Amino acid sequence: MPTAPHPAPQPRRSHRWGEHGLAWAFLLPSLAVFALFIGYPLGRTLYLSAHANDLFGAPSRYVGFQHYIDLLGSADFGRTLVTTALFTLLTVVPGVLGALVLVLLLENRIRGVRLLRSAFALPFAFSVASASVVFAVFFNPASGVINGLLSHVGLGPVGWLTDDRYALVSVAATTVWMNLGYNVLVLSAGVGSIPGEIMEAARLDGATGLRLARSITVPMLGPHLFFLTVVSTVHSLQSFGQIHILTKGGPDGATRTLVYSVYEKAFAYGSSDFGTASAQAVVLLLVVLACTAVQFGVLERKVHYA
Numbered sequence: 001m002p003t004a005p006h007p008a009p010q011p012r013r014s015h016r017w018g019e020h021g022l023a024w025a026f027l028l029p030s031l032a033v034f035a036l037f038i039g040y041p042l043g044r045t046l047y048l049s050a051h052a053n054d055l056f057g058a059p060s061r062y063v064g065f066q067h068y069i070d071l072l073g074s075a076d077f078g079r080t081l082v083t084t085a086l087f088t089l090l091t092v093v094p095g096v097l098g099a100l101v102l103v104l105l106l107e108n109r110i111r112g113v114r115l116l117r118s119a120f121a122l123p124f125a126f127s128v129a130s131a132s133v134v135f136a137v138f139f140n141p142a143s144g145v146i147n148g149l150l151s152h153v154g155l156g157p158v159g160w161l162t163d164d165r166y167a168l169v170s171v172a173a174t175t176v177w178m179n180l181g182y183n184v185l186v187l188s189a190g191v192g193s194i195p196g197e198i199m200e201a202a203r204l205d206g207a208t209g210l211r212l213a214r215s216i217t218v219p220m221l222g223p224h225l226f227f228l229t230v231v232s233t234v235h236s237l238q239s240f241g242q243i244h245i246l247t248k249g250g251p252d253g254a255t256r257t258l259v260y261s262v263y264e265k266a267f268a269y270g271s272s273d274f275g276t277a278s279a280q281a282v283v284l285l286l287v288v289l290a291c292t293a294v295q296f297g298v299l300e301r302k303v304h305y306a
Helices: 013-049 066-072 075-106 113-125 128-138 145-152 167-192 196-204 209-220 222-237 241-246 258-266 274-298
Strands: 051-053 059-062
Touching: 013 051, 013 274, 051 274, 066 274, 075 113, 075 167, 075 209, 075 222, 075 258, 075 274, 113 167, 128 145, 128 167, 128 241, 167 222, 167 241, 196 209, 209 222, 222 274, 241 258, 258 274
Parallel strands: none
Antiparallel strands: 051 059
C-alpha cells in the first residue's frame, strides 16, 4: 500500500517571531526619524492651534477651533489665500511648460546642444538665497539691469519689487528661473528614456517637428510632466526664501503667501502668536493635501505609463 505523504513541517513560532523582530529592527530608525521630525512637529502644531498663548508664546488656555474661525472670517487671510493661489499658478504653469518647450527645442540637432543643455540646467545649482540676491540686483529700480534696458528704448523705470502691480510677478519670475534647471533635467531624462525605435518609426511615417512632439514626445513624457506638476505645486506653496529676501511680503501684502504669513505671525517683528500661526500652518497642510489629491485624481488619469 502507498504510504501517506508526510505533512509539511510547520515553521516554528520562535522563528517567525525572530523574523518579525528583525523587520522591526530595520524599521525602527526610520520610524524614529519620522516621529521626531514629522510626527512630533505635527502634533505640536495641532496642539498650539487649539490654544491661546501669552506674550512669550507659551500656551495659556484651550480655545478649540477659535483660531480657525477667526481665520475664516478674516479678510486679510482671504487675501493671503488668493495671493498664494496666484503665486502657485504663476510659478507652476510657466515653470513646467517653459521647461518642456526648452527640452523640445534642445532635441533638434543643432551645434552646441550639449552646452545649451548645461546652460539651461545651471539654475539648479543656485541656492534660493544666492538666486534671490542676483534678481534683487536685476530688479533694482535705480541701477537694475532690467530698468537699464528699458531706458534704452525710451521707457521709464518700473518698481518691480516696490509696486504692488509687479511685485508678485517679479517674485514668481525669480522662482520660475530657480526651478527651471531641475525641470529641464527631469524632462531631458524623460526624453532620453523614450525608445529610439518609436521615434524612428514615427519619423518614417512622416512625423516631424511639431507633429512629432505633439503625437509622440509629449504623451511619452506624461509621467514626468505629472511628477513635475505635483512637485512644483508643493514647492511653490512652501516657497519662503525668495519672498523674504526680495519683498518681505510687501508691498502692502502683495506678496504675502500663506507660508510667509505663518512666519509673520510667529516670528517677525517680535511677534509670538503661535496659536494663529499654527492654525495657518494646518490650513497650509490641508491645502497641500487637497491640491495633491486633486492632481492625482484628475491629471494622473491622463498620464500614459509605457
